[in-house]
Amino acid sequence: MRREKSGLTVIEILVVVSIIAILVGILVPALTMVQNTAKKVKQHAQFTAIDLGLAAFRNDYGDYPPSNWWNPVIPGTPQNYCGAQKLAEALLGWDLLGFHPDSAWRADGLDAAGGPDTYDPLKAYPPAIRQENLKKRRDRYIELDVANAFRLGESAAGSRDGLFVNTLGEWGGQPLRPNTFVLCDVYEVSERKMVLSDGRSVVPGTPILYYRANVSSKTIESTGTPAVEPEDRIYNSRDNVPLINLGRLSDAAKPLAQRQRHPLDFNATPPWGVDFYDYIRDPKVTARPWPYRPDSYILISAGPDGLYGTSDDIRNFGRR
Numbered sequence: 001m002r003r004e005k006s007g008l009t010v011i012e013i014l015v016v017v018s019i020i021a022i023l024v025g026i027l028v029p030a031l032t033m034v035q036n037t038a039k040k041v042k043q044h045a046q047f048t049a050i051d052l053g054l055a056a057f058r059n060d061y062g063d064y065p066p067s068n069w070w071n072p073v074i075p076g077t078p079q080n081y082c083g084a085q086k087l088a089e090a091l092l093g094w095d096l097l098g099f100h101p102d103s104a105w106r107a108d109g110l111d112a113a114g115g116p117d118t119y120d121p122l123k124a125y126p127p128a129i130r131q132e133n134l135k136k137r138r139d140r141y142i143e144l145d146v147a148n149a150f151r152l153g154e155s156a157a158g159s160r161d162g163l164f165v166n167t168l169g170e171w172g173g174q175p176l177r178p179n180t181f182v183l184c185d186v187y188e189v190s191e192r193k194m195v196l197s198d199g200r201s202v203v204p205g206t207p208i209l210y211y212r213a214n215v216s217s218k219t220i221e222s223t224g225t226p227a228v229e230p231e232d233r234i235y236n237s238r239d240n241v242p243l244i245n246l247g248r249l250s251d252a253a254k255p256l257a258q259r260q261r262h263p264l265d266f267n268a269t270p271p272w273g274v275d276f277y278d279y280i281r282d283p284k285v286t287a288r289p290w291p292y293r294p295d296s297y298i299l300i301s302a303g304p305d306g307l308y309g310t311s312d313d314i315r316n317f318g319r320r
Contacts, residue, residue: 036304042186043301043314046146050183050208050299051316053091053141057099060138064297065090066105067212070238080177081107083239087210088149088181091141094119096149096181098137107177148186150194150204153178160195163204164252169245176242182207185301185314191250206249209240209300209308213293220277220289234294237276241265248306262302264309274309280317292317 058064067083086105093099094109100119104112109121116124120133140147154162155178163182168175184205193203217234246252247259263274280291280298292298293316303312 039186039304040314046148046186047299047301047314047316049142049146050087050091054297056141057090061101064212065210067210067239067297068236069240069242070236078107078174079242080174081105081180082176082241082243083210083212084182084207084243085152085176085180087208088147088183091183092144092147092149092181093137093140094180095121096140096144097134098140100133100137102136107180148184148205149181150184150202151178152176152180152182152207155179160193161197162194163192163207163249164246166256167246168256169242169247170256176246182243184208185303187302187304187306189249189306192252204249206302206306207243209243209298211235211239211298213291213296213298215295220281220291233277234291235277235280235298244308250306260307262308264300264307279309282318 054064065086067086069079069082085107089103089105090099094103102111102118104110104118106112109119111117116122117133120130123130125133151162153164153167153176154160157165162178163184164178166175167178185208187205188203189206190203193201195201213234214232214236215234217232219232220234244262244265247256247261251259264276264279265273277289277291282290282292297316299316300308301314302308303310303314305312
């Protein structure tokens with residue numbers, strides 16, 4: 001009696017493997033596309049939450065929060081608090097406990113006279129007064145989980161509880177205040193995994209840039225000396241320049257000279273640099289150079305590549 005052979009031949013196995021390889025080749029890009037789309041939708045949802053928070057802030061105080069960092073009108077002003085940091089204070093409070101209506105917009109949380117009022121960072125008052133001061137605060141304008149807020153710098157060397165090891169960028173001078181907060185986008189930077197005070201590990205995104213429009217201006221270009229760049233434009237590129245000058249977040253542990261620079265860097269030069277004023281220009285307006293959103297504010301996420309000024313940026317204006 002003849003016995004029939006069972007099993008697959010080598011050719012059949014190769015055919016099956018080839019089919020599986022083809023299916024994987026089709027499915028992996030499709031899955032990647034779905035994941036990228038989901039991230040983009042999530043980022044726009046975060047922007048929508050920020051929009052609602054800023055609208056409520058403006059309703060309470062009559063204007064959007066400031067974004068200026070460079071202020072030549074006030075010599076000697078500490079240059080350690082830029083637009084991204086002020087956005088976080090407005091929506092969450094300097095210490096994440098809610099915005100104080102008497103804020104002086106100082107990186108140290110002190111009042112306009114340098115005293116311990118508003119956020120009482122010196123903890124100078126007795127508990128009863130501190131409690132009364134806390135009652136003056138507004139509720140957060142955005143939920144903490146949605147805001148994705150992180151400390152800008154480490155509290156101590158090697159602590160891994162901040163985005164950047166060193167918050168002194170190429171601009172020099174005074175570094176951005178490390179114990180302040182910024183809102184980060186949804187594109188996680190695994191190289192910068194952080195350890196919070198309670199021991200939890202979290203993966204942050206890249207800081208969201210915030211620029212408020214100068215509604216009294218009617219030009220996208222400066223009418224003053226370019227080297228000084230007075231605040232006479234609708235938007236001022238310097239509002240977030242010290243943060244941009246810190247380089248790519250994934251390189252935060254590297255010496256500054258070894259970090260990858262953002263194309264939107266204020267000091268960037270062609271052919272690889274991106275001019276901020278071309279970046280925010282609305283091409284639909286042809287009568288004269290004109291920016292997007294000249295009456296409100298601009299938000300910029302660095303997108304999946306973690307670089308400001310590239311084609312995958314997520315913005316609240318222009319391309320989507």
